[in-house]
Every structure is written in structure tokens, then in C-alpha cells.
Amino acid sequence: MPTLRSFFARLAALFARQRRDRELTDELESHLQLHIDDNLRRGMSPEEARRQAVIGLGGLEQTKEIYRDRRGLPMIETLLQDLRFGARTLARNPGFTAVAVLTLALGIGATTAIFSVVYGVLLRPLPYRDSNRIMAVFELTSKGTPSRLADPNFDDFRDQSRSFQAIAKYGDNVASVSGARQPTRTTVANVSPEFLKVFGIQPILGRDFTAGDAKKGAGPTVLVSYGYWKQELGSPRDLSQSHLKIDGAIYSVIGVLPAGFRFPSDADLWLPADLGGENPSRTSHNYSAVGRLRDGVTVQQANGDISAIARRIHDISSEQGDYLLKDGIVVPLQDSITGQARSPLLVLLGAVGFLLLVACANVANLLLAQASVRERELAIRSALGAARGRLVRQFLTEAFLLALVGGGLGVLGAFWGVAGLVALAPENLPRLDSVSISIPVLVFAFLLSTAVAAGLGVFTAVRATSGDLRKALVEGGRGQAGAQNSQRVGQIIVAAQIAITLVLVVGAGLLGRSLMKVLEVNPGFRVDKIVAMDVSLPWVEDPKAKADQAIFFSKLIDRLKQIPGVRKVGAVSALPMDGGLPDGTFLLMSQNELPKTVDGFGLLRRQKERIGIADFCVATDEYFQVLGIPLIRGRIFDERDGPNSPHVAVISESLARDRWPNQDPIGHTIEFGNMDSDLRLLTIVGIVGDVHEDSLDLPPQPTVYVDLFQRPRSAITLTMLSDADTRSVTSAARGILQDLNPEIPAKFGTFSQIYSASLGSRRFNVILVGFFGIVALLLATAGVFGVMAYSVSRRTREIGVRVALGASSSDVLRMILSQGLRTIFIGVAVGIIGSLALTRTVESLLFGVTATDPLTFAGVTLLLVGTALLACYVPARRAMRVDPMVALRHE
């Protein structure tokens, strides 16, 4: 207690030191006077009285010193003293200080901003109770890739596994919802009853699903998100009157989920899955699955458990083929959400780390130059008795001052940076909403600044205080020996900078070349001037209702064609780059061998030579014209193809080539009813050009196109090719839909937006790595320039002597440049070796170039050598113009 109390007293004494000092002087003075008074009373003469008193009391200043040490905390006082001194030193060189602080701010700020994305996306735990116990469960395909689950397979996982306390399947889709404020397109999740238990949450109002709610034919019920309940329903406490019309059916709202719960992402409504009964196929993969591990069960155990069940299914299932699962796998949900983003983000973190290193190297060089200017000061201090430790501490303090101020500025900058990153980030980057400058990010920034400070401080301190400081005094402050040494260190630093920059710029170059290669890919369709309009009608199964929907779309298309400026209107189940098409196996058949029963199809499916795999796309004839997908042979759909005439199909070029090699597929018939439950055969009537359906960097998918008016579906995207302004087309189209049916919401966009978003993550990486590369290049150039300029200014006298002895200015130029070139070449050589080793890590992000692309390496090397030589040339010019008389007198 007294110790603590005295600590605080001493801490307080760090303030108002002058007042305290004055008080002590007064007190000691009064002590002395009292003593003199006593002595006088004893009969001494005034002089004698004073003399005796002073003798008896001991040294006044010494007493004050002891007293001060006891009063405050000497360690902190020394620190404050160092800080004050450091701050004064830094303030005396505002140029140096500003450059160093800003360079560090840039490095630390950029690293902090990128780390905040890495933390928010990859590291921050999911916002659920014990979220590390929540697992994603997948089937593994015959190729070993994870896939979604077929209903009977999920049921087996659920019933036979022992590893989960709760396991649920879920899917999501966008549905038309009315009954709230206004009809909207809302993300709706279909989930099995244990879904909320997996996440460890309960409705904050109302109740959770029961097993009864999920039974086939149960009364439709729905859970709503907190935001939906507040904004769309008007936060009623009593839910008994709340009903929503979702895709045409009426659902009772039974519960409200806690604020912030939006899983799967953007979901606002949760319905029981399979109210119409499960799909009995083991090869239709319709649902994702999540489970919460039982206490004490490890991920590996759960994995073994699921895998065993999956392999058993594989072995005994009557269905066979590529679409049947081969195995099963369990991975933590967080990893499964962020898996795709992991490697690009780590590459970015690595890149920004390199930038930070280059920035630190620049500051280290600045500090080194500073330190050699200060040799004289150091020599004096050390001559006056400062121990080496004290000087080292001085340097450390200054480095901390620089790094913490730089780090502080950097963090301020990172706030802007993060906002920019979030705006720039591709839409498919998961968990973007959890990216912010949070406490862990701030801690990271602080630790980073501290590490930078320690590194820089130790480096300069060791450099500056090694060797015999007194020599500097003897040499009159123009120490040549020490300077030689520190120049060598400076050159090593610059070489390292060049090496790191080269790695970074090579990385940026490879990514940039990949982006260019991707853009060179012919997508197979036109992108400009296309307005996309997503419309979804209630989902129906009855063929009559389906036909009505086709008529509705036909009417809608006719009306849209009348919008001024609109040239063509097509419709398609999904645009390329917009979520993808379903794929499946079709059967080659002839008209007369149609089996009577579903089992008959099962038999046919086992005959390998009958099977083909393709994407299934529903479209209208004008869709091909709108997107400019060329007809290669045959014809596209036309008036002949009514709902009751023979159904036709158009196939893509790659499918024709692969499935019918050396044959003409036109006229062949196929059965693809597993995609839309329509078993009527499709006759191939035409072949169209290939389309990069999923992404430009993946090969085109073989595709079967069917006619929307023969194979109607409820959700389509209308595509309008128009010369008119997008906004006017959009508002006209919205008016027409409103007019035809006010209850159907639509979503508008342009195809170029969708297309451009699909390149988002590649562009994001190129922009960031490219930016880091450019900044590193600038810093490295500044580093080369600084070291060379410093070297020239140090060698002024030497150059003067050389010129006086007859060296020509080109000799001088050659001397300086060759010195620079040596450094540059060492840096470049190390950089190339480093790049060869490190670009392997970005291999997965590359397209069309190898990680050792010679063109990129050569280009970057040239760029770097060129820039660095330019940076050498300016100081070299100055060296050439050295006037020997001035240089020699200068000493």
C-alpha cells in the first residue's frame, strides 16, 4: 500500500517540477537560516555562524540531486529527457523528419489497411456462439472437389453420424415477396429444422421451426430477419397477424431472428425446406449443409465419420456415374466461407509487407546519413562521459518517436484506406462487412510500429556508436573512415531495396499480364448496350400454370420491344458471369425408344455411351442476337417451335465437337428432363458459338439451350439491346411490368456491370499489388538517389583532387555510375532469384502466363535498372561539375 502510494506520488512529481524545485530550495534555505540563527545565538560572528552552518550541512547541490532522484522516477525522467532531446533533434531537421515520418506512415498505414481486410475476412471469428465448432459438410465428387448435398445423402449424414449435436441443410434463392410494405425481390433461405440450433441462436420473438413445420404438407411458416421485421413489417410485437406471400404462397410469420443474423448471406427470410417433399435422387445436389460438433469431437473425427457414411452410400447406391458422391468432407465453416479469398489476400499481405520493408530501408538510410552528420555530437557526449548504453538509448528513443508518430499517422490514413479498399473490393469477397479498423487491428498497428522502431533504432544505434567515436573529434567532424563504412551499409540497404522492389513489381507485372490475357479472351458474347432485368414469378409445378407464365413473359417481351431505342429483347435463365447455370447429364435417345417408366431411364443412364454432360440454359431466339452469340450451323428457335410442336434444342460448339466427334449432331435427339422435370425429347436443330459462362479464365462450358416457350420457367433475366439511355429504358420497363402485374418486383442492371464485376477480384489484386509496386519503386529510386547524392557530397574533395590531377569529367561520371551500377546489379540479381522463388505463391492467381514469364522478368528488370540509373545520373552530373578549386578550398 505505501509502495503503491509512493509510486503515484513520484509519478505526480514528474509534473510541476519547477515549483517543486523552488519549494525545495526555499526549505533548504530556511534550514540554513535556522542553523545560522542558532549559531548566532551561541555567540558566533555572522561569518563564522554561516560558515559553520554550511560545513555542517554538506553539499547543497548534491542534496538537491539526491532529493530529486527520490522525488520522481529517475528512469522515466531520463526517458522524458531523451524524448525531449529527440524531439528537438527531429524538429531541427524538419525535412528529414517529415520524409521519414511520412515514409513510415505510408508503410505502416498500408500494411494496417491490408491487415484489417485480412483480419476481418480470414481471422475474425464468425459472429456466432463457439463459432469454431460450426462445420460445413460437403460431398466430394469423383474428381475430389467439394459439392453440395443430395437430399437422401444429407438424410443419411444426419441420421447415421454421431459427431454433430445439430446438423442442417440450407439453400437460398431470390423470391418475389409481397404482403409487407411493397413487393420485393428478397433472398429467401430454405432450411431444415435444426438450422438455428447449429448457429446457437433462438428467435428473439416468436418460435423456432419444429419438426412438424418441415413435414410435407405442413402449413407454410417463415422466420424473418431482425432488419426485415423492423423495416418491412413495422416491428409488430404480435406476429399472429403477419403473413407474407412468397412466390405466390401465403406463409405465417412465426419468429424474428436476432439482429445481425444473416446466414446464408443477405438472407431475410427462412422457410422450412422441402415442403413439397424431398427430391429422392442421390445425384441432384440441391443443398449446402452445416453442423455443430458435439462437445469433445474433433474436426478429424467428424471428417472420418462423414467420410465413412459417404463411401458406404457410394458403394451401395443404385445410382451411379460422375454425379454420385465419392466421399464426404467436413471443414470449419469459416474456412469454407473464406477459402477462395485466402490466397489472394495473403498475397496482398505479403506484397504490402514488402512495401513496408522498402519504406523501412529508406528510413534506415536516412537515419544512417543523419547519424554520420551527428558523429561530432556523439563524440562530444561520449567524451563528456555518456556511456554507450546511454547513446544507444537515445537512438532507440528517436526511432520510437519517428515510428510511433509515423504509425499514428499511418493508422489515421488506414481509416481512409480501409474505406477505399471496401469500396474497391470485389463483390464476391466474403465477409466484407466485418472489415474495419478494430481493436485487434489497432493492436497490430501498434506492435508493427514498435517492431519497426526497434529494428530501426537498434540498427542505427549499433551503426552509429560502433567504432571509436573520439576519432570523429580528432578528424574535426569530417570523419572519412566512418563514412566509408556507413556508405557500404547504405549501399547494401539500397541493393536490398532494389531486390525487394523487383520481387514486388514482378508480382504486379505477372498479375497485370494475367489480367490483360484474360481481357484478350473472346468471351463469346457482346457486353455493351445491354440492360438486364431480373423477373421472377411465383414458382409453379402445374404444366398449365407454367404455360401461363410463358404467355406472360411473351406479352412482357412484346411490350418491352416497343420502348423507344430498344432494338432486341431476349430472355434467358441466367446471363453469363451471373451466378452460373445448372449442369447435369443428358441422354442420347431416339424417338422410338422412350421408356415407359422412370426406372427405364435409370437403366439407360448406366449406359456410358448414351450419357453427355452439359449446362442447361433456357433462352429465347432473340437472346442469341442480343448477346451476339453466333449461329454456326442449323437454326435457332422460331415460330415453328410452339409449346405443342416437337421440342428443340440448340447446342454449343464445344459440346457438338466433344460429344459428336466427326458427326453432325443436328437431327439427334436427347433427353434432359432431369433439369426441369419435362421428359419430352429435344431435337437438336442448331449449333451456336461457345460462351465463357462462368468466368473468362475458365474454358467455355458445353451448353444445351432450350426454348423458353417450350420449356417455361418462372425466373428469367430479360435482356434488352438498346441505344437509348439505360435510365430511361429501365424506368420504361419498370412501368410496363407494373402495368402488367403490380405484384412482381424486378431488379435492373446493365450487362457490362455484371461482366465487369466478374473481373473484380482480379482487378482488385492488380490495382493493389500494382500500387504497392509503384510506391516501392518510387521509394527505392529515392533510396538510390539519396545514397548516391550523399556519397558524391562526401567525396567532393576526393573528386576535386582527381580532377586537379587530370581526371576528365567523363572519368568522374564513369566512376560514380559504376559505383551505382554495382549496387543496382547486386540488387537486381538478388531480386530475380527471390522472384523466381516467390512468384510461385501467386501461381494460382495467374492466367495465361507462367510464374517465370521471361517477358515480365525482362521488362521489370529493365524498368528497375533504368529508373535506378536515372537516380544515379543526377548526383553523377553534380560530381562531374565539381570545381577542383572550390572543392579543395571547401575543406
Place this chain on the structure above:
Amino acid sequence: MTDKRDVWQGTLALMVLKTLQSMGALHGYGIARRIEQTSGDLLSVNYGTLYPALLKLEQEGYISSEWGVSDNNRKAKYYKLTRAGRKQLETEAREWEQTTEILARFLSPERES
């Protein structure tokens, strides 16, 4: 003057506390004089040791100080015992007595036999 001993640190605090207890509020010079007198002029207290000791006691909360005016009209800082100081004095005095008693037994063993 040379035969006087400097007071040794550990005991000075106890002496100061005891002095303040018996004399009431007192300035630094007075405390020094009083300790010297009590020791029969065997000890000398210079301010290099006295004032840091007073500061330490004040920081620990055992004494408090206040500026006042001395008998002969000099401005001086007066120290007085706090309640915590009184308790501390009791504890320390007891410990000191124990220590001296034990030491005394060692130094005059014949009394034991």
C-alpha cells in the same frame, strides 16, 4: 565534529517518526537538532540524508507537511505525523525492540547460562 557518526538510513525514518510523535509538528532543522540532542550529540544529521528521508515518509503517507512560521519568525516547512504514520511508528518500534533484544542475547550470552 569528526567523532560524530552519520545516522544510518534505516533507523533515521524511525527516529523522525518518534521525534514527530513526541514533539508534534516540527520543521526539518528542528527534527535534525532534536535527533542530535536525543542521541547525546553522538549522531549528526545533515540535510543530504534528512530531506530525502522526509520526502520518502511523505510519499508513503506517514507524515504530512505544511509551510508555517518558526518561533524566530522564519518561514519553514512543518512536518507532522499522520494516522498511518502513528501506526507505522508502533509497528516499527516493536520490530526494532525485538531486533535489539535478540541481538542483545547474542552479544551477551553469559546471561543465558
